[in-house]
Amino acid sequence: MTVQMEWAEKYRPVSLSDVVGHKKVIDDLRNWGEQWEFGTPEKRAVVLHGQAGIGKTSSAHALARDMNWEVIELNASDQRTAGVIEKIAGSASTMKTLTGTSDKRLIILDEADNLHGNSDRGGARAIVDVIKKASQPIVLIANDIYGLSSTVRSLCLELKFGSVQSRSMVPALKKIAAQEDVMCGVGVIEKIAESADGDFRSAVNDLQAIAMGRTEINIEDISTSERDNKESIFKVVGRIFKGKDVSSALEATYNLDETPEDLIHWVDENLPYQYTGKGEEALTPDIIAGYSYLSRSDRFLGRVRRRQNYRMWRYAGMLMTGGTVVSKSRVRGGFVKYQPPSLWRKMGQMRSRRNMRNNIAVKIGSHCNESMRYSRLEVAGMYSRLIQEDEYAADVVAVLGLDMDEMLHMVGAKKVTKKLQAVYDDAQKKRQVFIPADEPAFFVEKAAPKKDPSQLSFDSLPASNNATLDSAFGKGFPNKDEGATPAKKEVAAKPQKTLFDF
Numbered sequence: 001m002t003v004q005m006e007w008a009e010k011y012r013p014v015s016l017s018d019v020v021g022h023k024k025v026i027d028d029l030r031n032w033g034e035q036w037e038f039g040t041p042e043k044r045a046v047v048l049h050g051q052a053g054i055g056k057t058s059s060a061h062a063l064a065r066d067m068n069w070e071v072i073e074l075n076a077s078d079q080r081t082a083g084v085i086e087k088i089a090g091s092a093s094t095m096k097t098l099t100g101t102s103d104k105r106l107i108i109l110d111e112a113d114n115l116h117g118n119s120d121r122g123g124a125r126a127i128v129d130v131i132k133k134a135s136q137p138i139v140l141i142a143n144d145i146y147g148l149s150s151t152v153r154s155l156c157l158e159l160k161f162g163s164v165q166s167r168s169m170v171p172a173l174k175k176i177a178a179q180e181d182v183m184c185g186v187g188v189i190e191k192i193a194e195s196a197d198g199d200f201r202s203a204v205n206d207l208q209a210i211a212m213g214r215t216e217i218n219i220e221d222i223s224t225s226e227r228d229n230k231e232s233i234f235k236v237v238g239r240i241f242k243g244k245d246v247s248s249a250l251e252a253t254y255n256l257d258e259t260p261e262d263l264i265h266w267v268d269e270n271l272p273y274q275y276t277g278k279g280e281e282a283l284t285p286d287i288i289a290g291y292s293y294l295s296r297s298d299r300f301l302g303r304v305r306r307r308q309n310y311r312m313w314r315y316a317g318m319l320m321t322g323g324t325v326v327s328k329s330r331v332r333g334g335f336v337k338y339q340p341p342s343l344w345r346k347m348g349q350m351r352s353r354r355n356m357r358n359n360i361a362v363k364i365g366s367h368c369n370e371s372m373r374y375s376r377l378e379v380a381g382m383y384s385r386l387i388q389e390d391e392y393a394a395d396v397v398a399v400l401g402l403d404m405d406e407m408l409h410m411v412g413a414k415k416v417t418k419k420l421q422a423v424y425d426d427a428q429k430k431r432q433v434f435i436p437a438d439e440p441a442f443f444v445e446k447a448a449p450k451k452d453p454s455q456l457s458f459d460s461l462p463a464s465n466n467a468t469l470d471s472a473f474g475k476g477f478p479n480k481d482e483g484a485t486p487a488k489k490e491v492a493a494k495p496q497k498t499l500f501d502f
């Protein structure tokens with residue numbers, strides 16, 4: 001049996017001129033690339049963002065091909081710790097290539113909105129450092145631009161890839177069909193393009209799936225295979241809120257790649273916006289009736305959870321779809337955008353706040369030799385107080401190695417003010433001296449002049465430091481002087497310059 005290559009891969013655009021749709025974005029990307037030929041553009045990195053399957057990664061590679069640049073790619077499957085990013089991207093972005101084929105390398109960082117969790121620890125901060133110093137072009141690729149920190153975003157040229165219009169897809173799909181010797185009947189390609197919902201990769205995959213084992217496709221072939229396609233959530237909620245037919249709303253959910261547990265959140269979120277019209281009160285009888293069905297549906301979902309009897313999902317599904325359909329007294333015209341459940345957004349925000357708090361606690365813990373839990377519960381508050389004091393702020397940021405977002409979190413600020421930026425910059429300078437020898441090299445700027453270690457040294461904290469902290473905050477602060485070398489003890493005897501240099 002021969003395994004056929006995926007057409008989407010086979011027909012991946014080679015040059016930017018092959019990319020389907022996205023005309024303006026592609027022009028902007030090309031311009032940015034050309035600026036690199038004459039020096040360093042104002043923004044050293046671009047972030048290409050938008051839904052999956054619309055050509056972001058292909059465009060980055062096509063740019064490199066058009067400019068005759070080499071490519072270095074770091075995918076989410078790679079270990080993207082701070083050290084790795086700095087080593088690969090950092091060296092690539094500051095050194096010239098030795099191969100002589102081109103003097104530029106394009107660094108592509110795929111799924112840049114996914115730099116969280118343990119495996120990518122420190123990766124987000126390393127990107128900031130790499131972009132700031134880069135002398136080579138960098139492309140970040142993200143589905144969700146809000147998954148990037150505000151600092152990274154401010155350093156990048158943001159290029160949004162919208163969905164690919166079906167009329168742009170049609171000629172490209174026809175070309176693929178012709179090259180594969182597949183005859184397409186009238187309206188076939190148009191139908192495939194429309195059903196793809198802006199995702200060109202899906203359109204190519206659909207064409208390949210329908211053409212499998214055929215040399216000719218007719219419109220009837222599509223309508224039978226169409227049922228297998230996953231319905232998008234927007235289509236389903238559209239049929240619930242705009243439709244009058246209970247069974248078609250219910251049937252639409254059969255091909256949906258979401259559980260009733262998720263679907264009910266979508267209906268719940270959008271019901272109040274969809275069932276009020278111009279001049280109507282905010283709380284219409286339709287909304288009240290709709291929520292009464294939703295609450296009954298939710299009861300069944302609760303029973304499924306408790307009894308693990310998934311057969312009851314069908315009642316929940318019927319009540320949330322059919323119930324919502326029959327609750328409306330009329331179909332309201334006008335376009336109201338469907339919103340994703342705000343509950344998920346809030347849960348996501350809570351999760352990222354929790355991650356941030358834990359990351360900070362880990363840093364405090366490694367500074368105080370305490371567990372993350374103890375640091376979070378007992379010590380973090382003290383550091384938050386200290387960081388708000390002008391006198392100590394930069395020292396705390398430096399000694400803990402906080403990045404900008406973590407510093408903002410500890411200060412309780414929402415955005416970077418001039419004062420906070422100055423504190424952060426000051427901390428970066430101090431950090432070069434605080435850093436112990438075994439830290440990754442990227443924290444230390446090679447050109448930085450060697451400072452007198454007695455000025456500020458994390459390593460040289462003498463006993464008095466902890467005695468002071470102990471007297472102020474109770475026992476338990478680690479004694480940094482234990483095991484200190486005589487040289488370090490000598491340093492400790494020097495006069496205090498900062499909070500951490502008692």
Ligand SMILES: Nc1ncnc2c1ncn2[C@@H]1O[C@H](COP(=O)(O)OP(=O)(O)OP(=O)(O)O)[C@@H](O)[C@H]1O
Nearest residue numbers: 008011012019020052053054055056057058200201
């Ligand atoms: N606009 C487009 N023009 C030409 N081909 C495209 C386009 N969008 C998608 N494709 C096809 O779909 C495949 C996937 O595209 P690509 O990997 O660039 O998408 P993406 O937006 O980066 O999605 P993901 O985030 O999932 O990687 C490519 O191999 C290509 O054949």
